[in-house]
Amino acid sequence: MRSKTLRMLLSLVLLAAFAAGIVGCLPVPTDVPPKAEEAKPAEVKPTEAKPAEEKPVEEKPAKPYEGVELTLAAMTDQYIAGFRHLIPIFEEESGITITMDELGYVDLYQKLTADFVGKTAQYDLMTVDIVWSGEYATNGYTLPLDDFMARDKEELMLDDIMPVAWTLGEYKGKHYAYPLAGYANVLNYRKDLLEAAGIEPPKTQEELLAAAKALTKDGQYGIALLGAKGSAVAQDYMAWVQQHGGSILDKDGKVAVNTPENVEILKFFGELFKYAPPGSTDYWWDQRETAFRDGMVAMMEGWSIARAGYENPEISKIVGKVDIVPAPVSEGMEPMYGFGGWGIGINASSDPEKQEAAWVFIKWLTSPEIQKEWVRHDGAPIRRSTLTDPDLNKEYPWFPKMLEAFEKGDGDYRPRIPEYSIIQDALGTYVNAYLVGQETAESALQKAQAQIEANIK
Amino acid sequence: MKSFALTFRRFFRDDGQYLLLLSPLLIFAVVVAIYPLFFSFRISLFDYRLTDPNQTQTFVGLKNYIRAFSDTVVLDSLKTTLIYVFGTVTLELVFGLGLALLLSAEVRIIRMLRSFLIMPMAIPPLVVGLVWKALYNADFGVIPFYMKALGLSVGHGPLAELKLAMLAVILIDLWQWTPLLMVIFLAGLKSLPTEPYEAAVVDGASRWQSFWFITLPLLKPTMLVALLLRTMQSFKVFDTIYATTAGGPGSATTVLNFHIYTVGMTFFDMGYAAALANILLVVIAVLSIIYIMVLERQQF
Structure with a gap:
């Protein structure tokens, strides 16, 4: 009798556990975001809550999209701090809630692709890397924003946005992502080391090589580079192709990586690695940053967004010793500077109401007023008014150089075409193979070209 | 009927x-x-690209399989996979057996030691990969630091040198999975009958002889289980490679499974990726059948 009740009880418990297990399995997407949300307010409150009180005056009366819930997939780049700070303020003003999922580069791309292909609209808003815009446009993944932009022309102040910033989302005349964060390719250098060696900041690639050579001594290296197999080495090589006036595509827009010109550039790129830390052929962005912040190298080319971090004593040993110049180009070449960064797009499969609300967020975030806060919280500028703002120029004395790099920015040195990921993978494998001595410069690019052609249909 | x-x-x-x-x-x-x-x-019989907005699937018959066998990247990665599997499985078998023999005594300290040794198995391979990547880093890592202190040349670091990368990843696998084989062999050793050993002692056999002629043959079924398990796992290796070398330097550690991932998740070429995955499946199945046949036939 007793054992029977016990068995009954036990099976009941098991049944409950079973049911809980099943129920627990269902809402996967809603399970994750709350964590990110919990983390946000805690980080935001201590910094600054004032802007929230200042602005409501302008927008408070109308909250047409109150109660709409949006999800945002954001890359864990420096600007994530800007989102963490600004989203709660926006939520307060508009009544729209935004749940942010913070994802790494590879994860973000794959999760978004799955979301787009399945038309599941898990994410209404997403950060779009400049190189994805062609693919997203061709496949219709993100909403063309041109109708919205034409409607709200007056408030947007489109002329104020740097012309090069439009490459962050424009494809064949339409806008599939709105400019969010513009990065200029700049050369960071150590003032103290260059001065001690009596070297002027390099203006040309040839000077850069000579400086890197001269600065490599006593356990110190000339330059930090990205050498790790995959997107890292591919993107760094493409930056050097741009700086030497080469091109990944031929005149007809066909992929042509194995030109004699590109082979020469690859050899130059390989030459630079002689003056980089030995581990460089295994560096991703974070290790390259560490090498520079640790004081191990004298120079580093990279995105301008990282610049502010060198003045943060918590993560940097080189506070006050760094300056930037626009990335040097090959001698005799008309200066053009690599431009990259992120746009923000709206999922084409989201509900129209959510799309409208998402557009409200984009408008708010990219307005000149909010852009200042965005930049102050590790965001990156897209507007001329931000880059020329006197207050910001005092806080970030390198802004004039960034403006110059933006003026002559080239957003297409990494081809923004649907086949980009195939090109990047092939270059990522074979440029790395050349750097570690598995291939010669010629055979590396030959094989990369062959692999690209085999995969583009 | x-x-x-x-x-x-x-x-x-x-x-x-x-x-x-x-x-x-x-x-x-x-x-x-x-x-x-x-x-x-x-x-795998279709040409199907996941990113195609119309989701068209065109029937192409065995074309994907034919393409696989003429694709040098696939053949190279298959060779890399075989080297990796051979390296990890033999080393782990030897070390696992050695550890099992060493730690088979039922003493308190040894029991504790055993439970400590099992810990690597409890860590997800991806985390193991990230930790070892940090340890191996040529400029900031612990291992190159001591290598340099010993006067050894580190070059680009263990994971970025063509000749060392494969060995470096095999070592990671060795660290993580040898304990599993130790556990399997321990179980095998505990279940051995004691009579043959008594008889051997009476006949004047040395310890080495009783190991070689009694323990090893009797452990054959255990060995079969261990071999099968590790070979299959080793063929499917992905996480550690993904986290440490991403198949690099060049293509020195691009195992077949990692290449399948690239084809499927970077090129989104699902038909071809499925064909490659099926080839991997067949290779594993055939190898498993050979193992079973060889070891079964030799039994008694």
Whole structure:
């Protein structure tokens, strides 16, 4: 009798556990975001809550999209701090809630692709890397924003946005992502080391090589580079192709990586690695940053967004010793500077109401007023008014150089075409193979070209 | 024919209940194993790109398989995989057996030691990969630091040198999975009968002889299990490679499974990726059958 009740009880418990297990399995997407949300307010409150009180005056009366819930997939780049700070303020003003999922580069791309292909609209808003815009446009993944932009022309102040910033989302005349964060390719250098060696900041690639050579001594290296197999080495090589006036595509827009010109550039790129830390052929962005912040190298080319971090004593040993110049180009070449960064797009499969609300967020975030806060919280500028703002120029004395790099920015040195990921993978494998001595410069690019052609249909 | 129909009918009349009771398990197996298997076989006969907005699937017959065998990247990665599997499995077998023999005594300290040794198995391979990547880093890592202190040349670091990268990843696998083999061999050792050893002692056999002529042959079934398990796992290696070298430097550690991932998740070429995955499946199945045949035949 007793054992029977016990068995009954036990099976009941098991049944409950079973049911809980099943129920627990269902809402996967809603399970994750709350964590990110919990983390946000805690980080935001201590910094600054004032802007929230200042602005409501302008927008408070109308909250047409109150109660709409949006999800945002954001890359864990420096600007994530800007989102963490600004989203709660926006939520307060508009009544729209935004749940942010913070994802790494590879994860973000794959999760978004799955979301787009399945038309599941898990994410209404997403950060779009400049190189994805062609693919997203061709496949219709993100909403063309041109109708919205034409409607709200007056408030947007489109002329104020740097012309090069439009490459962050424009494809064949339409806008599939709105400019969010513009990065200029700049050369960071150590003032103290260059001065001690009596070297002027390099203006040309040839000077850069000579400086890197001269600065490599006593356990110190000339330059930090990205050498790790995959997107890292591919993107760094493409930056050097741009700086030497080469091109990944031929005149007809066909992929042509194995030109004699590109082979020469690859050899130059390989030459630079002689003056980089030995581990460089295994560096991703974070290790390259560490090498520079640790004081191990004298120079580093990279995105301008990282610049502010060198003045943060918590993560940097080189506070006050760094300056930037626009990335040097090959001698005799008309200066053009690599431009990259992120746009923000709206999922084409989201509900129209959510799309409208998402557009409200984009408008708010990219307005000149909010852009200042965005930049102050590790965001990156897209507007001329931000880059020329006197207050910001005092806080970030390198802004004039960034403006110059933006003026002559080239957003297409990494081809923004649907086949980009195939090109990047092939270059990522074979440029790395050349750097570690598995291939010669010629055979590396030959094989990369062959692999690209085999995969583009 | 008639008898077949009879058994068939009887099966359903008499044992229908069995089927009913088995159905949850059968449905589960169909949903999670059999359906995906058939789907991947079907899709491997099609040209299907996941990112295609129209989701068109064109039937191409065996073209994906033919392409695989003329693709040098695939053949190279297959070779890399074989080296990796051979390296990890033999080393782990030797070290696992050695550790098991060393730690088979039932003493308190040894029991504690054993539980400590099992810890690497409890860590997800991806985390293991990230930790080792940090340890191996040429400029900031611990291992190159001591290598330099010993006067050894580190070059680009263990993971970035062509000749060292494969060895470096094999070492990671060795660190993580040798304990598993140790546990399996310990179980095998504990279940051995004691009589043959007593007889051997009476006959004047040395310890080495009793190991070579008694322990090893008796451990054969255990060895089969261990070999099968590790070979299959080793063929499927992905996480550690993904986290440490991403198949680099160049393509020195691009194992087949990592290449399949690139084709599927970077190129989104699902038909071709499915074909490659099926080839991997067949290779593993064939190897497993050979193992079983060889080791079964030699038994007694």
